[in-house]
Amino acid sequence: MDWVYQGVLSFIGTASFGVIFNAPKKTLFHCGLVGMCGWLIYFAFMQKGVDAVFASFAGAFLIAIAAHLLSRRFKTPMIVFSVAGIIPLVPGGLAYNAMRSIVENDYVESTQYGAKVFIIAGAIVMGLVFAEVLMQLVFRAIRKRKARMIKAG
């Protein structure tokens, strides 16, 4: 039951972000799907008790792969799909806690929260970059193989 409403809500939330970022109308559905995939992976890892840093990395990794495949299919820039998708992974709660600790003059705690925010943001970024490099390598290999097949055949 948890999974169903987590999936539906992350889908609607990400698609709404597609509207705010003015994604093309025919891609809104796919924007939502990308966000849902990323969030469900993140949620699955969190349920298993994995650290939020790795869960965010895995979510962002999947988002970038899905966005890359969709951008090839629609022949539109990849960021159309990935920008809205990463929004659910943004560590808003931790950033809020960091801010609240500063207001309460508890700088030690705020540094801890702040460091966590930076590490998670870094993990999201690393996920996006790794996936993109991987996809480029895969597609280059496919192109090479096709060229060789044409030469041979």
Add this chain to the structure above:
Amino acid sequence: MIEIAQEELAIDCFLLAGRLLIQSGAETYRAEDTMLRMASSQGFTDAQSFVTPTGIIFSAGHKRPTRIAQIASRTTDLEKIAVVNAISRRLTSGAITVGDAYEELLRLERTNLFFPVWVQLIAAATSSGCFLILFNGKWVDVPSAMAIGAFGYLIYLAMHSLTRVKFFAEFTASLFIGVAAMLVLKAGLGAQLDKIIIGSVMPLVPGLAITNAVRDLMAGHFVSGVAKGMEALLTAFAIGAGIALTLSF
């Protein structure tokens, strides 16, 4: 004489494409790449371009003068990026001429592709509500988070069109969100202050600036990457300052 006019038109066309891309929030390498591809398809094989978030320098070759395009403002408009991309694809594949492409780009510059404001507000409301639950909020808080999220986004849009200072608009919007969430809690309509605030603030999060900063840095565009990273950081700071101010009462 006619040839020179034709060349000028082509260079205007490339610059306009680059400017529209940056204004809509595209990555720097995409703008450079698009301009160079368009140029080489029209026979400007030794063209060079240098793109930053605030301006474009484009040189079409040795004998031709170098041109500059200024970029005053940037928004997030993914559809415009997709349309410019489609026009440049058609130009490079030879489906349309430079004149046609320039006409289409000029028309695109004038059209407003954004969703109507009320649709954007509904989207802000639904995203606030959804993220409240995703971040372990309670269902009781959903209506207040949706209302506050939509009003906060409306204030952001209004302040932005009024003052043209993005960070001030974000600050006032998040200040309003914080105050409204506190009032809701005082009136006994909400359960968790922090979750309502986190959910309602979501529509203001600088998602595009973060992703673009990283992609630019990875592509080696350090000037643009650092500039955009700074933009994301300033936005985060503006939001945080607005919330912090309300919490300090």
